[in-house]
Amino acid sequence: MHSTMQTWILKTTGQNSTCSILLGEQVLESLPEIWPKDCGRAALIGDDEVMALFGDRIRRALSSCAGQVLSLGFPAGEKSKRREMKAKLEDQLLAAGFDRQACIVALGGGVSLDLAGFVAATFKRGLASIYIPTSLLAQVDAAIGGKTGINTEAGKNLIGAFHMPRAVLIDPSLTLSLPTAEWQNGLAEMVKHAVIGDAALFSAMERLALDLRQPTRISPEMMRSSLEVKIALVREDFLEQGARAWLNLGHTVGHGLEGASGYRMAHGLAVALGLFVESRIAAFRGLMSAAEAERIEDLLKALGFDLELPFDLDRISPHMKADKKNRDGAIHMVLPVGIGRMGRPRDGGYSYAVTEDEIREAWPA
Ligand SMILES: NC(=O)c1ccc[n+]([C@@H]2O[C@H](COP(=O)([O-])OP(=O)(O)OC[C@H]3O[C@@H](n4cnc5c(N)ncnc54)[C@H](O)[C@@H]3O)[C@@H](O)[C@H]2O)c1
Ligand SMILES: [Zn+2]
Incomplete structure (x- = not known):
């Protein structure tokens, strides 16, 4: 691990899982170390804006861990955090033949993490996930704590699940491009x-x-x-x-x-x-x-x-x-x-x- 990096291990009692939270500007270099050993394939999921900004860099970092990386984008914004978008992502994963030996890599702000995290929570009853938060709100708040979910007409975050990612990689320099x-x-x-x-x-x-x-x-x-x-x-x-x-x-x-x-x-x-x-x-x-x-x-x-x-x-x-x-x-x-x-x-x-x-x-x- 890089010397200027902070690491926390978050263990949850209810779920039999641990989450490593890593903070530092070299944090993406740790992907191979924290990569789930049982995962061969990765699905990189994020909104179109963050995919355009960071997708190439993350795919390059992932190439040393995952045998194959499928990239799935969706329109940026809160309105994408809904059932139909989750179903669409799930159908894309099914069409690509994803099984349980896969890891969802969620890239972006709270919308991307909540949506991709919820896909990870229920796809084949639960896949490993890794979060790479890119907004300040996601870095200090949404990425931490394992809450995933979507909005409905009846209200925000009404449908969801607690599902801890295996790791959260927080590189504070990513937020410099935020509006x-x-x-x-x-x-x-x-x-x-x-x-x-x-x-x-x-x-x-x-x-x-x-x-x-x-x-x-x-x-x-x-x-x-x-x-x-x-x-x-x-x-x-x-x-x-x-x-x-x-x-x-x-x-x-x-x-x-x-x-x-x-x-x-x-x-x-x-x-x-x-x-x-x-x-x-x-x-x-x-x-x-x-x-x-x-x-x-x-x-x-x-x-x-x-x-x-x-x-x-x-x-x-x-x-x-x-x-x-x-x-x-x-x-x-x-x-x-x-x-x-x-x-x-x-x-x-x-x-x-x-x-x-x-x-x-x-x-x-
Ligand atoms: N799960 C939780 O515990 C939790 C906690 C707090 C909030 N949330 C959820 O988080 C969501 C809000 O998250 P948000 O504020 O990150 O919104 P967001 O995910 O919509 O991101 C905001 C905008 O910034 C863009 N963006 C993100 N990173 C960028 C970067 N580095 N440079 C340039 N543009 C960038 C995105 O493309 C998007 O257009 C809400 O849906 C909320 O319910 C969840
Ligand atoms: Zn809030």
Whole structure:
């Protein structure tokens, strides 16, 4: 292994599998080392944009491991994350005679990983997979934790499976070609990770906020810190029955905003606004200080997020009421008790029941 490379092994309890997560700019050179010994063929699956950008390079790297590489592209964008696209990919694999001695190599952002990962989860009852995330959001978030799935008319990510890839190869230099809007989506999740579990990462982001606004080389230390927050929670609670729910910070209000916008609002902005409102709720409740909530607001603004709320609460609450964390008709959300620390309510759970009046009180005028 290259000396500047970070490696984590993620073992899951529910599934009898381990996943190696490798971080570093030479990470693609490790493909032969982590290649599943039982796999002769590879299917490289990614959207057309990332295939055009990185396909040749990945195929070259794969040529030393897999006897044969089949490349399957699909149109970029969230609308490809649907049943019909999964079926089409599966039919292509079947037509090419793929059996269980094959590995799915998923290349791209969260859409490519969720879709190709779901194909891997169910093709012939489960194939090995390797993820090569190329968006910042995929590198720090979607690639970690084994959740795969697709959207339906009824909602996002409603059909899917937990299926751990054998390995995740994270080369931070791949994200330099991202459009700024996509970069911002990943930044919001990094702020979320910092608030959940790493005050030092939060401070580092404050110091570097202006540089971080556009795609830039994020230091390996900051990437590692962000990854470690998610890895620790997935390790503790793979099937999301407890602490993994903390990763929903900012997303209760965020999903409400996305729903109210007809899913036209960028996910990163929705999460940024969600972090802003939810930390104010935590401050109004006395869980965290008003000064800490203000630091969160200031960091988000410094990173370039416009925290002007585009809808009032009445437009958003019907969507928040549909959230899967809710119990007994009450809106539930996870809340921080400080920067880098999450709270647990007295009932021993992980999310707090929050009334609409409380949300209204915290809603910025
Ligand atoms: N499985 C999970 O745990 C998990 C977690 C978070 C999000 N997600 C899912 O991830 C999806 C969002 O992922 P995303 O934001 O990466 O979107 P995406 O996959 O659509 O990628 C965004 C755009 O950037 C392009 N792109 C990707 N890498 C690039 C690069 N290096 N240079 C230039 N362009 C590049 C893509 O082609 C695409 O057009 C959502 O569907 C969400 O549900 C899953
Ligand atoms: Zn998110």
